[in-house]
Amino acid sequence: MTLAFIGIGNVGFALANNLEQKGYSIIIANDNPDSQSVQKALVQNFNFGVLPLQEAIDTAEVIFLATPFHVNEVLLKGLDFRGKPLVDCTNPVGAGISHGLESKISGSEKIQEWAPTANVVKAYTIYGFENFSNPEYLNAKEQPSMLFAGNTTEAKQKVASIIEASGFYAKDVGALDQALHLEHMTLLWVKMVRRDGHHPNFMWAYLEK
Numbered sequence: 001m002t003l004a005f006i007g008i009g010n011v012g013f014a015l016a017n018n019l020e021q022k023g024y025s026i027i028i029a030n031d032n033p034d035s036q037s038v039q040k041a042l043v044q045n046f047n048f049g050v051l052p053l054q055e056a057i058d059t060a061e062v063i064f065l066a067t068p069f070h071v072n073e074v075l076l077k078g079l080d081f082r083g084k085p086l087v088d089c090t091n092p093v094g095a096g097i098s099h100g101l102e103s104k105i106s107g108s109e110k111i112q113e114w115a116p117t118a119n120v121v122k123a124y125t126i127y128g129f130e131n132f133s134n135p136e137y138l139n140a141k142e143q144p145s146m147l148f149a150g151n152t153t154e155a156k157q158k159v160a161s162i163i164e165a166s167g168f169y170a171k172d173v174g175a176l177d178q179a180l181h182l183e184h185m186t187l188l189w190v191k192m193v194r195r196d197g198h199h200p201n202f203m204w205a206y207l208e209k
């Protein structure tokens with residue numbers, strides 16, 4: 001399966017590199033192939049391809065968005081996703097590690113508004129990027145969980161299979177409006193780790209009986 005990555009920085013590269021090693025074909029989607037993060041990613045993984053944004057979207061089956069949240073409205077304008085899954089890895093973060101949209105609406109619902117031809121699925125935001133290249137804990141009984149949310153079953157099934165391949169237990173938490181709560185989980189993780197000094201490789205597991 002071919003995956004396109006819009007944004008290949010900390011998050012995009014860690015995920016793309018993990019998934020390339022699991023057999024996925026990776027295309028970096030960028031109209032400027034000379035950008036610093038694109039060049040750095042290509043040096044670190046020779047197997048990545050690069051295509052202009054719309055061409056990469058046309059080629060891939062699933063597209064990942066891993067850019068600073070504030071660039072997304074302009075970036076997504078006019079792109080045609082033709083109903084493909086768009087995995088929203090971005091977080092609207094405001095002053096003092098607060099919710100950047102004042103918790104009135106999730107960032108993912110705004111992404112869906114700005115990319116109406118995509119089927120947005122929120123995933124890969126509740127932990128730092130340090131956990132995306134290799135989330136496996138060989139001595140643990142439970143896998144770390146990746147919670148995801150979206151409005152379309154078909155898109156969520158595709159994303160769930162990618163989440164499993166990347167080494168997480170994939171847990172569907174419901175429709176896209178649940179993304180607001182995932183974004184708050186992100187803020188919890190960020191405050192614990194980036195502000196309060198907890199270990200960056202801590203994650204949560206979903207237990208049920």
Ligand SMILES: NC(=O)c1ccc[n+]([C@@H]2O[C@H](COP(=O)([O-])OP(=O)(O)OC[C@H]3O[C@@H](n4cnc5c(N)ncnc54)[C@H](OP(=O)(O)O)[C@@H]3O)[C@@H](O)[C@H]2O)c1
Pocket residue numbers: 006007008009010011012035036037038066067068069071075089090091092093124125126127128129130
């Ligand atoms: N860092 C984390 O631990 C973490 C974890 C989960 C989620 N997130 C979220 O994931 C997103 C990315 O975070 P990151 O840490 O990976 O950021 P990053 O390392 O700064 O990477 C950002 C990427 O977005 C690209 N980009 C920036 N502006 C762009 C534009 N206008 N058009 C196209 N591409 C653009 C950059 O490309 P250039 O080199 O061309 O600028 C770069 O490839 C953020 O929304 C963040 O909140 C972060």
